[in-house]
Amino acid sequence: MKKVLVAVLSIILALELSVPSYALDIMPKKEEVVYGLLSTNGSVKNIYVVSIFDKGEIIDYGNYSKIINMTTSDKLNINGDKITVNTAAKKLYYQGNLVSKELPWNISLKYMIDGKEISGTELAGKSGFLKIMMSIKQNPEVNSTFFNNYALQIAILLDTKLCDNIKADNATILDAGGKKQITYIVLPGKGADISVTADVHDFEMDSVTINGIKLYLDMSIDTDKFTQEISKLSDAIKKLDDGSGSLLYGVNQLSNGIKKYTEGLKAFNEGLSEFNDGTNKLSAGADNLEKGLSELSKQNDALEKGALSMQQYVFDTINLKLSEKGLKIPALTPDNYSMILSDIPELVSVKKQLDSIVEYTRGLKGYMNGVTKLNAGAVDLAKGLSQLNASSSKISYASEELYNSMSEINLAAKKLQKGIASYKEGTADLRRRTFNIDNEINKIIDETIDDILGSDSKAVSFVSEKNTNVSSVQFVLKTDGIKLSKTKKTFKKSKTLSFYQRLLKLFGLYKTEY
Numbered sequence: 001m002k003k004v005l006v007a008v009l010s011i012i013l014a015l016e017l018s019v020p021s022y023a024l025d026i027m028p029k030k031e032e033v034v035y036g037l038l039s040t041n042g043s044v045k046n047i048y049v050v051s052i053f054d055k056g057e058i059i060d061y062g063n064y065s066k067i068i069n070m071t072t073s074d075k076l077n078i079n080g081d082k083i084t085v086n087t088a089a090k091k092l093y094y095q096g097n098l099v100s101k102e103l104p105w106n107i108s109l110k111y112m113i114d115g116k117e118i119s120g121t122e123l124a125g126k127s128g129f130l131k132i133m134m135s136i137k138q139n140p141e142v143n144s145t146f147f148n149n150y151a152l153q154i155a156i157l158l159d160t161k162l163c164d165n166i167k168a169d170n171a172t173i174l175d176a177g178g179k180k181q182i183t184y185i186v187l188p189g190k191g192a193d194i195s196v197t198a199d200v201h202d203f204e205m206d207s208v209t210i211n212g213i214k215l216y217l218d219m220s221i222d223t224d225k226f227t228q229e230i231s232k233l234s235d236a237i238k239k240l241d242d243g244s245g246s247l248l249y250g251v252n253q254l255s256n257g258i259k260k261y262t263e264g265l266k267a268f269n270e271g272l273s274e275f276n277d278g279t280n281k282l283s284a285g286a287d288n289l290e291k292g293l294s295e296l297s298k299q300n301d302a303l304e305k306g307a308l309s310m311q312q313y314v315f316d317t318i319n320l321k322l323s324e325k326g327l328k329i330p331a332l333t334p335d336n337y338s339m340i341l342s343d344i345p346e347l348v349s350v351k352k353q354l355d356s357i358v359e360y361t362r363g364l365k366g367y368m369n370g371v372t373k374l375n376a377g378a379v380d381l382a383k384g385l386s387q388l389n390a391s392s393s394k395i396s397y398a399s400e401e402l403y404n405s406m407s408e409i410n411l412a413a414k415k416l417q418k419g420i421a422s423y424k425e426g427t428a429d430l431r432r433r434t435f436n437i438d439n440e441i442n443k444i445i446d447e448t449i450d451d452i453l454g455s456d457s458k459a460v461s462f463v464s465e466k467n468t469n470v471s472s473v474q475f476v477l478k479t480d481g482i483k484l485s486k487t488k489k490t491f492k493k494s495k496t497l498s499f500y501q502r503l504l505k506l507f508g509l510y511k512t513e514y
Contacts (some may be wrong), residue, residue, distance in 0.1 A: 025246070027469040028058050033189040034103075034212075034462050036477040038121020042107035042134070045480075047098040048461055054093065058085045061466035064096035081464065104146035108135040109208070109479065120220040124484045131165075132156070134194040136186060143205050145460055150475070152186040156196060157206045158503075163198040179206075188215060205482040208345060211434045213476030214459065218377045230437055235318060241427040244420075251420045254292065255413040261285055262410040265403040282402075290382045293375040300368040307361045318350060334358050353437065356430045363423050370416045377409050421466075 031052040037045045048069070051060055060083045067076050067083060070093040077084045087094070095298050114128040123130075134154070138147045158166055158180045166173070171194075172183045184479050186192045268282060311334065329340055332354070341351035381402070388398045460466035462475075 016205075022478045027467065028053055028060075028460075029469045029471055030060065032297045032462055032473045033473055034473065034475045035477065036103055036210075038107065038477060038479040040111075040123075040480050040482060041111060042109040042479065044101040044103060047101060047103070049098060050093055051463070053087075053092045053095065055087055055089055055405075058087065058092065060482040061461075061464040063099045063464070065099050068095045070095055074286070096463070101219040102139060102141050103475070103477070104139055104150070104212075104462075105152070106135075106137045106139045107123045107132070107210070109167040114353070119411065120480070120482055124154050124482050125206055128199075130198050130200045130203060132194075132196040134192070134196075135275075136194075137189075138191065143460065143462075144472075145457065146212070146475075148189045149457060151188055151215050152184075152192075152475075153191075153211045153490065154184040154186065154194070155211075158196075158198060159180065159204065159495060162203055163200050166196070166198040169196075198206060202484075203482065204484060207481045210477035212477070214234070214473070222423065230317065230379040233313060233439065234434055236378045237311070237427070237431050240310065240423075241431040244427040248420045248424045250296075251413075252416050253305065254296075255417040258406070258410050258413040259414050261289070262403070262406040264312040265399075265406050269403050271398050279510065283382075283388075284410075286378065286385045290378040291374070293371065293378045295422060297368075297371050297375045300371060303364060303443075304368060306365045311357050311361045314354065317352070317428055320437045334361075356426065356433065358421070360426050360430060363419070366420055367423060369414070370412065370419065377405065377412075381405060381409075 002406070024458050027259075033050045033052070035050065036047040037042055037048075039045055043149070049064075051062075053060075061081050062083065063064055063081050064083075067078060069085070072087055072089045073094060074083065074085050074087045074089070074092070076094060083094075083096075085094075089235065095419065109120065110133045111123050112133070113123070113130040115124050136152065137155075138144065156168075157176070160166075160178055160180055163180070166180050166182070168182045168184075169185070174181045174183070184192065184194055218473075265282070265283075315332055315334070315337070322329065322332075329344070332340060334354075337354050338351065341347050341354070383403055384398060388395060457472045459473055461470045462473050
């Protein structure tokens with residue numbers, strides 16, 4: 001029994017030494033609203049945190065210079081950075097004044113009147129051409145989770161009685177009761193450089209407000225169905241590549257035949273003594289050539305329809321995928337895709353894939369036009385040979401013309417051969433590039449969405465890493481307003497403020513009676 005008791009005590013002692021004391025506490029679920037009061041230049045004056053709990057035994061952590069119970073008379077007990085209270089209230093709100101003055105974002109505000117920099121406190125009452133410059137960057141002194149996963153909404157309110165010709169690039173500008181509300185959205189993981197200009201007189205401005213929230217996106221994608229459709233596309237591209245190989249072989253044979261035929265014409269021109277025998281063979285060869293080209297040209301419509309169908313399939317599939325990913329862009333077509341995707345660097349690989357299919361379709365049309373012209377030439381050649389047989393008196397002239405025509409056809413056949421070889425390289429490249437197209441498109445869209453919205457990591461406490469059961473954190477930041485100084489009136493009488501009045505007063509929004 002003594003040995004068992006010693007073993008049990010050893011285990012308990014080891015656990016106590018290895019686990020932080022706060023980890024043994026049952027951490028209640030909490031919400032944090034971080035209020036930051038900023039100077040007109042964006043520097044932090046004070047940070048207040050309102051922590052929100054449900055009723056019961058509450059344990060919280062934070063390095064505060066002062067704490068205030070905002071909803072009940074329950075005593076808040078503080079021991080170092082540990083705050084405890086037991087409340088029966090449905091909701092308990094308490095305010096803590098943080099010792100730290102560090103936010104996840106370094107915010108800077110500068111002002112210029114007629115090209116000269118001026119401080120925010122000196123700006124009140126000024127007139128001229130105003131430029132407001134706001135810079136937002138990551139603060140490396142604060143947990144990067146907030147910068148990388150929280151979006152900012154920035155609102156600048158300008159009085160239209162005092163401001164004219166208001167301009168703000170990349171902002172949403174709304175009319176709000178005689179004022180212009182200029183709103184910017186800064187995405188997670190992104191800084192910002194903002195510029196607002198206006199012609200002003202007797203200038204005053206309300207506080208600049210900045211709200212920080214975590215973005216969430218719940219998307220369900222049927223990847224199996226998408227993969228099946230993309231697999232069909234990949235199989236079609238493989239067949240196209242195989243078919244282009246067969247087409248290249250046929251064109252090579254045709255080109256070699258035309259080359260030999262042209263060489264035969266040259267020999268015929270040099271040996272008119274064998275005229276009759278030669279013209280018969282030449283006529284037969286021309287007939288065969290015409291038939292072969294005629295058969296080849298009959299495939300033009302089928303090839304064109306197949307290429308256009310494949311092109312449409314690629315555009316439909318990519319449009320479907322982009323739509324399922326929630327990207328708000330117009331439907332892509334062969335006419336507009338290049339202009340639309342050129343402004344979205346994250347989708348450059350999608351643009352390259354669409355470039356390939358469009359270039360292929362155009363190349364195929366060029367090939368079909370070449371076959372049509374070649375067939376027309378063959379028809380003319382056959383007619384010429386018929387006239388040659390019918391009119392021996394024009395043999396020399398016709399033979400020379402025929403040879404010249406066949407030389408041009410031979411050159412055209414070589415160009416056709418080169419074009420089809422390039423076309424084959426294109427289909428092979430398309431096959432190679434689309435080998436893993438489904439995974440590539442999924443990866444690109446997922447990376448793009450993650451870059452816009454941030455990760456879906458669990459919320460963490462801004463106040464202390466010891467608070468492990470945080471459901472949400474919100475930032476409400478506000479600069480000092482730029483106002484002309486007014487003579488203060490004598491305070492008549494104090495009044496007990498409600499919870500909501502104290503909350504407004506905390507952020508400078510409660511107007512006290514005088």
